[in-house]
Amino acid sequence: MKSILGSSQTKINKQKPLVSIYWDSQNVYLTEEEAKSLVAFAKLKGRLISQKIYYNSGCKSQVPTKVALKSIGFIFVDVPCPLKNSADNQLIAHCIKDMNSKNAPDVAIIVSGDGDFEDLVLNLKKLSKKAIVIAQRGNVKQSLKIAADEFKFVDELPNLVSNKAGLQKDDKLPYITYNDAVNCFIEAIKTAIQEGKSTTYSIIANLMCQSQRFPNYKGVSTIHKPDGTKFSSFKKFVAAVVKQGKIKLQNEEMLLV
Incomplete structure (x- = not known):
């Protein structure tokens, strides 16, 4: 009986889309609670397999609270290079590498409103990957917003999670x-x-x-x-x-x- 249930569970997990988070902390600041909502939102989209934060340790304002965020599974990627867009380029390189790996994600959640990620989003779509962009109000490039398969503002996450990402009550069909x-x-x-x-x-x-x-x-x-x-x-x-x-x-x- 145990082996049958185990096999069934494996099948279910394989059917779920694989999800990875790529968070540009130079562009988007999240509190601990917002970060938790981000993780919960990602898990609604499928099986979360990776969650990375890109930052520059040379800029103290860009270093999020490591202890709290590590406890919810985030991996910190320090890009101390002083050159402009160095962290952005590292995020893009990692995302492309992930998409060509054996365990490639089906869904990439880009946490940034920076227009530099527009080409990445368009390339993900060419690979039949779903690109979700999450940004802060007043700090998002319109072309990036339009290019994304799905776009959300940071302050929308708590409600999306509490409402199960748009699932309606009383067994109504989702959207x-x-x-x-x-x-x-x-x-x-x-x-x-x-x-x-x-x-x-x-x-x-x-x-x-x-x-x-x-x-x-x-x-x-x-x-x-x-x-x-x-x-x-x-x-x-x-x-x-x-x-x-x-x-x-x-x-x-x-x-x-």
Whole structure:
């Protein structure tokens, strides 16, 4: 009995997306409680496998409370180089290295509002990795915010965690952001092609609902558009993705561009 449960648990863990945190403390300051909310938020996204803080020990204001943060699993990466963006470059190098490792994360949480990370986010998306950006209000580059698959402000974390990252009460369906829905959609098309299936509306919609990477998608009614409104039908969602130039329709089938 014990071995059966152990095998089942291993299978469940493998299905969870792997998550890593990359925190630029030169750009974002978090209190101990905010850091705990960050970790809790990351765990809602999957299995947290790495959480690193990048700082310059030469700048005392950049050194967070090590004892408290080490107790919740953070690894400190000191980049004492006086050159500009040295810590940013180290964070980017580590993230890219992680993505090419055997235990590569599926989700990268970048804690910074610095526009220097925009290219990193875009490259993560090309690798089919999910890029989540968390920044402080008044200190975020708009282009970085737009590039991210998901964006949150630091002060939103406590409520997101207490509400289970958007899960509604009374067993209502959870929501999924528009960008996540698009990524889920493209993933479903790729899966259909790999499995030799057609890419019609019904097949793609069904594959999206089966996605392990985007478990919050439970139908078009769960998609939240950037302006807060929802799509009235799956076909209208598809039309929006076509308009973006991400796919094209041909004889009622969806093709990647």
